[in-house]
Each structure stands twice: as structure tokens, then as C-alpha cells.
Amino acid sequence: MLVKVYGSAIQGVNAITITVEVNINKGINFLMVGLPDSAVKESQQRIESALSENGYHLPGKKIVVNMAPADIRKEGSAYDLTIAMGILAASKQMKSDGIEKYIIMGELSLDGSLQPIKGALPIAIEARSKGFEGFFLPVQNAKEAAIVNDLKVYGVENIKQVIDFFDGKSDLEPTVIDTRKEFYASLNEYEFDFSDVKGQENIKRALEIAAAGGHNVILIGPPGSGKTMLAKRLPSILPPLTLHEALETTKIHSVAGKMGNHTTLISVRPFRAPHHTISDVALVGGGGNPQPGEISLAHNGVLFLDELPEFKRTVLEVLRQPIENRMITISRARFTVEYPASFMMVAAMNPCPCGYYNHPDIQCVCAPGMVQKYLNKISGPLLDRIDLHVEVVPVPFRELMDSKPAEKSEEVRKRVVKARAIQEERFRESKGVYCNAQMSSKQLHRICKIDDAGQTLLKNAMEKLNLSARAYDRILKVARTIADLDGSPGITNEHLSEAIQYRSLDRETWGA
Numbered sequence: 001m002l003v004k005v006y007g008s009a010i011q012g013v014n015a016i017t018i019t020v021e022v023n024i025n026k027g028i029n030f031l032m033v034g035l036p037d038s039a040v041k042e043s044q045q046r047i048e049s050a051l052s053e054n055g056y057h058l059p060g061k062k063i064v065v066n067m068a069p070a071d072i073r074k075e076g077s078a079y080d081l082t083i084a085m086g087i088l089a090a091s092k093q094m095k096s097d098g099i100e101k102y103i104i105m106g107e108l109s110l111d112g113s114l115q116p117i118k119g120a121l122p123i124a125i126e127a128r129s130k131g132f133e134g135f136f137l138p139v140q141n142a143k144e145a146a147i148v149n150d151l152k153v154y155g156v157e158n159i160k161q162v163i164d165f166f167d168g169k170s171d172l173e174p175t176v177i178d179t180r181k182e183f184y185a186s187l188n189e190y191e192f193d194f195s196d197v198k199g200q201e202n203i204k205r206a207l208e209i210a211a212a213g214g215h216n217v218i219l220i221g222p223p224g225s226g227k228t229m230l231a232k233r234l235p236s237i238l239p240p241l242t243l244h245e246a247l248e249t250t251k252i253h254s255v256a257g258k259m260g261n262h263t264t265l266i267s268v269r270p271f272r273a274p275h276h277t278i279s280d281v282a283l284v285g286g287g288g289n290p291q292p293g294e295i296s297l298a299h300n301g302v303l304f305l306d307e308l309p310e311f312k313r314t315v316l317e318v319l320r321q322p323i324e325n326r327m328i329t330i331s332r333a334r335f336t337v338e339y340p341a342s343f344m345m346v347a348a349m350n351p352c353p354c355g356y357y358n359h360p361d362i363q364c365v366c367a368p369g370m371v372q373k374y375l376n377k378i379s380g381p382l383l384d385r386i387d388l389h390v391e392v393v394p395v396p397f398r399e400l401m402d403s404k405p406a407e408k409s410e411e412v413r414k415r416v417v418k419a420r421a422i423q424e425e426r427f428r429e430s431k432g433v434y435c436n437a438q439m440s441s442k443q444l445h446r447i448c449k450i451d452d453a454g455q456t457l458l459k460n461a462m463e464k465l466n467l468s469a470r471a472y473d474r475i476l477k478v479a480r481t482i483a484d485l486d487g488s489p490g491i492t493n494e495h496l497s498e499a500i501q502y503r504s505l506d507r508e509t510w511g512a
Contacts, residue, residue: 003090006103006132007082008123009072012337013251013292015119015126017103019068020079022086027062034067037075043108046077047084050112054160059091071334075289078117081106081136084159085166094163101133104162112159114138118257121250124148134174136162140261144254146177147247147265182264183243189268190236194409196229199395203230206390206502208412210344211237212419213481214435215474216323216385218308218347218505221392222362223355227348230392231304234346235269236409238302239417245300248340252299256292270301276310280318285339290330295322296339308349309377316382319345323385326438347386349378360393375505384470387437387478388502419484436481441473448476450491457493461500475499 002023008015030044048058065083067074082104089096105123107115120141125148127135134152135145142155152174156162164170194204203219207230210217219227241249250266253259259266274283274294285293295303305311322328326342351357352371357364364371383389420435427433430443439447450458462472479491479499488495 001090001092003086003096003099005082005086005089005099007067007079007105008103008119008126009074010119010122010255011072011335012290013122013255013339015122016069016072017126017130018072018074018079018082020082020086021064021066021068022083022090023064023066024059024087024090025062025064028060029062030058030065031063032065032067034065034070035073036067036079037073039077040067040074040079043077043080043083046080046108046110047087049110050080050084050108050159051088053110054112054158054163056088056093056163058087061091063087063090073289073334076118077107077115078105080108081114081159081162084108085162088163089166095166095168097166098133099166102136103127103132103134104136106136106138106156108159113157114159116140116261119255120145120259121147121247121254124151124153125251127151141259142175143177143262143264144250144259146175147179147182147250149179177264179265180243183246183267186267187240188410190409192233193236194233194412195406197226197233197406200226200230200392203390203392204407204412206388207234208237208416209478209481209485209502210234210346210388211239211412212416212435212485213387213423213477214344214437215387215478215481216345216347216437217388217390218349218383218386219390219392220349220351220505222357222359222394223350225392225394227392228304228306231302231306231346231348232271233409234302234344235271237412237416238269238344239413239420241267241269241300249300252292252296252339256297258297270298271304272298272301273304273306276305276307278311278315280312280315283315284318284322284328284330284341286330290332290337292339293328295319295328295341295343298343299340301343303343303345305345305347308347309374313377313379317379320381320385326432345386350374358391358393380468383505384468384474387474389505390502391504415485418487419481422484422487436477436484439477439480444473444476448480448491450476450479450496454491454493454496457496458500461503465500465503467503471503475503478502 005020007018009018085104088094116138121144124145128151136154139155139157146153154172155175165172246267272294283294322341328339328341330337352366352374354365356362357371423435479495482495483491
């Protein structure tokens with residue numbers, strides 16, 4: 001008897017419906033076709049044990065399992081439940097009425113219980129778009145999939161529950177989630193707050209500008225000056241995620257298997273801080289079975305690269321294209337996948353190998369030329385793509401002991417949101433552009449106009465600091481953001497001067 005059941009495969013951040021055809025005939029064999037990988041092929045042993053533990057059996061006949069479309073590689077153990085239900089229906093050990101109306105996915109343990117799967121959210125979105133009535137999956141992933149409306153999501157703990165449902169022996173209650181309630185409940189939950197930081201008002205100002213315009217920033221200063229502490233608090237002043245951004249971010253984390261059990265929706269901006277020993281593939285994504293990298297997991301959030309010069313040169317250089325395009329394309333011989341990568345990059349580094357160059361109290365012990373050599377570990381093209389270069393100095397003791405309350409992230413965020421609202425209106429008709437950092441060159445020349453005095457100021461800065469054309473664009477974008485924070489319709493000389501001072505690492509004399 002031939003039976004068709006349905007599962008799903010992940011390609012990029014989207015899902016593709018997979019038809020699993022099971023045919024049982026005379027003979028003795030178990031054949032699986034349709035480009036399955038080793039994990040899928042090994043499902044026979046898991047299915048046999050799970051059925052036996054629950055009072056069923058693997059038929060002693062010729063079983064052929066075809067997974068279509070046959071030109072897409074099927075990977076992972078999430079097809080165990082799909083294949084098992086197909087075998088039971090084809091061997092008439094259970095009723096198969098209406099089984100074609102459901103997507104069925106789950107990894108089987110030997111006792112028939114189910115283990116969580118990756119990509120539950122994109123699978124649920126695909127199931128709804130293809131008109132399926134429901135989705136059976138492990139209970140650990142049920143809340144994640146249930147944020148998709150107009151689809152019955154059944155979270156099950158073991159295979160027996162699914163069998164009894166189709167046999168009519170028991171009913172299952174679909175998991176119901178109020179998506180908006182879940183989203184808004186934790187929208188402003190941040191572990192870190194700017195009020196924890198004593199002093200460093202100039203650094204807070206730079207991070208406020210970065211948040212308001214979506215600019216990349218590098219913090220350079222001696223150890224213990226608060227670089228990491230400040231970077232961790234940046235998400236708390238960024239504008240709250242929209243529901244669309246939250247769904248987009250959750251899809252990426254779901255595909256990567258980074259969603260916790262019983263998690264519904266990512267409602268706060270992600271903060272990713274990979275260690276400097278990371279490989280280029282782990283950072284941008286890829287592998288034999290392409291997976292999202294750290295830059296995609298930081299989509300709509302912050303990518304923090306601490307100890308920037310300690311990263312391998314090849315790792316840093318692969319960041320150049322994604323920073324510009326906000327998308328990473330991974331090509332293989334048979335297919336190409338795209339992962340979104342619209343993130344704010346925050347980097348931190350010591351000024352020299354010993355860490356104390358320019359320190360007000362401690363003498364630097366590095367040999368002549370070592371400071372510049374240390375900085376040269378970061379290429380000019382990468383530094384060009386970082387809008388704000390901020391020197392961090394240690395906090396004086398009197399400021400550390402100051403009991404006066406510092407400004408909270410909530411207050412800073414209000415100013416950032418106000419500036420972003422101006423930019424949203426400005427780029428309302430520009431697809432894919434939401435903040436000043438994303439402006440194209442054409443938009444830059446139209447939006448960031450400066451008067452003759454401003455042109456003279458910028459010309460002198462370009463010549464004196466030997467800045468590149470890209471640095472020129474970055475200065476104008478940052479100046480436009482500063483003007484937005486001030487509520488100014490035009491860019492003044494004060495705005496330009498503040499933007500120019502954030503190009504400290506472009507100076508030929510720095511570290512000389």
C-alpha cells in the first residue's frame with residue numbers, strides 16, 4: 001500500500017515542503033531514496049525501536065521510502081516521526097484518514113519520545129502558506145511554531161499520542177499563543193542598563209549617536225576602562241524591535257537551533273559576542289550543510305568583537321562585504337542561500353600590546369613602532385567601514401565613588417527613538433533603508449547637504465587627516481545623525497566638527 005505524509009526541509013531561512021512516500025510490498029528490504037543523508041538513513045533503527053516499545057512493529061516486507069523532491073538533500077533526524085507515521089499507515093497499523101492535511105516532524109528516541117527539532121518557525125510559516133491544516137512536532141518546539149496564526153500546532157511528547165489522534169482514541173489540544181501579548185510582555189527586558197556606568201559621558205554620547213543612526217563603532221582604550229561594559233549596554237538604548245523584525249530574527253535563530261525549549265519569540269535585540277578564535281565560516285555562515293553564522297544571528301542587533309586585533313586577519317576581512325550589503329550569500333555547486341546580516345558592529349581593542357598607550361597614569365612599555373604595528377592588524381578598508389572611532393580613558397576614582405545617579409537607558413532610548421522616527425520619515429519611500437548608516441551615495445548627496453563653511457571645514461579635515469572617500473561619506477552620515485538628535489533640519493559646522501573627531505584612527509600621527 002502507498003501512503004503519502006508530509007515533512008519539511010530548511011533552505012536558508014525558509015522551509016520547503018517534503019513529500020515522504022512509503023510503499024510496502026512483497027519482499028524483505030528497507031530502501032530509502034530521495035537524497036537522504038546519514039542521519040536520515042539511520043532512522044530505521046530508531047523507528048524500529050520506538051514502534052516496538054509502543055506495541056507496534058516494523059513490517060517484515062519490502063519497505064520503500066521516497067523523499068521528494070529528490071534533488072534536495074534531506075538532512076538531520078527530524079524526519080523520524082514523518083517516516084514512522086508513513087510506515088504505520090502503509091502497513092495499516094493505524095488509520096490514515098486525513099494524514100495528508102498535516103506536516104509531521106520530530107526526532108524519535110528509542111522509547112518513542114520526541115526530541116526537539118530545528119527550524120520549527122519557518123516550517124510552520126511554510127505549512128500555513130501551503131494550506132495545511134495542522135503541524136505535529138515535539139512539545140519543546142510547540143510555542144515557537146504556535147506564533148503562526150491560522151495553523152493548528154500540536155505539541156506531542158511521544159509517537160503514541162500522534163497514533164491515537166489519527167486512530168480517534170484521543171484528542172490533542174492545539175497550542176495557542178497570543179503573539180502580540182508574548183511580544184510586548186518582554187519587549188523592554190534588558191539585563192544591563194546605562195545607569196550602571198559611572199562617568200564616561202563622552203563614550204555614552206558616541207554610543208547614543210551610533211544607536212540613533214545605526215552606525216558601526218570601535219572603542220579603543222586600556223584594559224579596565226569599561227569598553228566591554230559599555231558595549232553590552234548598547235542594545236538597551238536601541239529602538240525596540242518591531243513585530244516584523246522579531247519574527248525575522250526568530251526565524252534565523254530557529255534555523256540555527258539557538259531557540260531555547262518552550263521559547264516563543266525573540267523580542268529583544270540580539271547581542272552576539274564571538275570569541276576571537278572563531279573561524280571565518282562560523283562568523284559569516286556556511287559549512288557543508290549551510291548554517292547561519294554569528295553575523296546573521298546578530299541580525300537586527302549588535303555584533304560585538306572584543307579584542308579586535310586578536311581575530312585572524314581572514315576572519316575580519318570577510319566582514320567587509322556583509323557590512324556594506326547587509327546580506328551574506330553562500331554559494332554551493334547545487335544551490336545558493338542568502339542570510340540577512342543587518343547588524344551594528346561594535347569593536348573593542350587595546351591601544352597597544354601592553355595595553356597602556358595614552359594611559360594618563362601608567363607608562364606604556366611597548367617598543368618603538370609596536371603601537372602602529374598592533375593597529376595595522378586591522379586593515380584600512382575595515383576601519384573605513386567603521387563610522388565612529390572612540391578613545392576610551394579610565395574613569396577617575398572620584399567618578400567611581402560618585403553616588404549621583406547616572407542617566408538610565410530608558411531616557412537615552414527616547415532620544416534615539418525620536419531620531420530614528422525622523423529617519424523613518426526621511427526614508428519612507430526607500431526600500432530597505434531605515435537609518436542614516438544605510439544611505440546610498442545617491443541619497444547621501446541629496447540629504448547631507450552642507451554650506452560653504454562646512455565644505456571648507458570638511459576639505460581641511462580630509463587633507464590634514466588624509467581621509468578616504470569612504471571616510472568622507474561616513475563623516476556626513478554621522479553628522480546627519482547628530483543633527484537628527486538635535487532636531488536640526490540641516491547639518492551645521494558643530495555637527496560636522498563632532499563627526500570629524502570620531503575618525504581618530506584615520507590620523508597618520510596616531511600611535512606614532
